Amino acid sequence: MSVEEMNISDRENLIKVGFDFEEKDRAATFLQEDNSIKLVKSLVPGVEILPIEEALKKYSWVKEYYGKAFQKINKDFHKDTQGGYFIWIKKNTQVFFPIQACLLIKKEKFSQRVHNLVIIDENAQGYIITGCTVSETSFDSSHLGISEFFIKKGGYLNFTMIHKWQSTSLVEPKTVAIVGQEGTFISNYICLHPVKKVVMYPEVLLVGEKAKTRLNSLLFSHPDSFLDIGSKVVLKASFTGAEVISRAISDKGEVIMRGHLQSQSPKVKAHLECQGLMLSDKGKIWAIPQLETSYQDVDMSHEAAIGKINREEIEYLCSRTLTEKEAKSVIVRGFMNTDILFLPQVLKSEVERITQEITKVEF
């Protein structure tokens, strides 16, 4: 079945996780349904996009990267994967339109297991938007995504991942990123729809001097959803910097926000911020920030705050003619403001539309 023959509801789901069927403002496209690759296309020079199995066959050097990020942190990874994307932005290539990569689960009780590999070569720059979603009728499915990122010297990657699952989905992304000298890795994770369980704990190693990372998450936990979202950054070289920002709303669901910043070098700067909003007395938000170092000359900080929607803010908006429900919705949307994501303009309005849609719900 081709992309054109996809049913409307699947197409809509893909649009809601940022997929652009017209590929108007896109640099490349990858679309996988269950285990089958539906679409792979690079639209600009300097960007190579392939199914991972094909990339391993086409380039012998890809083996040198495959699984290597996990080995670096002495972690095992699932080898029984099928599919996944290989994205390579070549040396000195700067791509301003996003590369889109989507993974859809169609079958019921399907276990999708993919391995993705992203290489941002020296002084290359790019944006990736990746959406993972599930068909309305695919109950009790699971998604396991192994992702490895290599950002070489002076490389820049802004990676935005949007998830839209359903209340029976089990999701387990496993990510390791290695960032070289003066490289930048920005990762945004957005999960605002119901899901049974998401557990993820990406690890970023800043191995070269002046490497930087910023990890942002916007999370909304619905009744019976369980989100255990964390991240670890290891600052291995001097003048590296990390910022981890999480915003979570619990609407009777559970959220754990973990963050671990570990400096293995002096002269590093790192900050961790977790903010939670409880919409009722049901559900749970648990913020666990950790800072770790053995060096004197570091600048590491964290702040965590959990609370409810401020009554004064609601009443203020009500005095401007908004109903209480509208006022709460506006405040929640404000809390989930996408300005923290450092998105390029072309993605900003899309991501804003996606977050606004879900936070329009009534509380």
Added chain:
Amino acid sequence: MKREILRIENLTVKVSSKEILKNINLSIEEETTLILFGPNGSGKSTLIHAIMGFSGYKIVEGDIFFKGKSIKNLSIDERARLGIGVMFQRPPKIKGVSLKDIAYFLSSQEEEIEELIQHLNLKSLFHRDLNYDFSGGELKRSELFQVILQKPKLLLLDEPESGVDIENISIMGGILSNYLKNNCVSSLIITHTGYILDYVEAEKGCVMIDGEIVCMGHPQEIFESIKSSGYERCRKCQWKK
């Protein structure tokens, strides 16, 4: 004879079980302005919050009528939609919500919004988080902007000129005065400095001390008396109710 737009009858209000307003009786007619004077902590802002129905301001006795109907049991937004608007003295900060968001909620007329932004010099604040790092003058201009877009029939202004420099008072005063006149709007204005009297034609004035209205009269005369003798004279006022 002008009709009453707001009538407050024997109003007693408690805040955290403390009686703040005691047996207040007031009325404002259509297209008229009432100036409310009073020292700090006398209960002036409490009156505005009680009229609007904010939580924590408990009416223990009396009633509030808007255009002849009791509004005591209406929610804040219902009162706002009937035509009561407030310009707050200390509006809250709201993260991720901009003046632009509220503007487009209150009006769909792009031109009207644009024009008011220009007049009130709000361009640089339009996209910023509401009230975050706004200066005193910016807060007031932002409040006036919102409340004008809201198009109320009764405007409650809580110290519109406090923290505003002379130049901005003149801009705001001009816009406020035009709005009141051109739209036949009534207002209740709380003022400390009285600067606003240079711009707004007010028919009535009153003084609140310790939660009670102690004096009613011509606003300019009351203001002159306060300027010369402070609020002490108001306590023994010859015009006392």
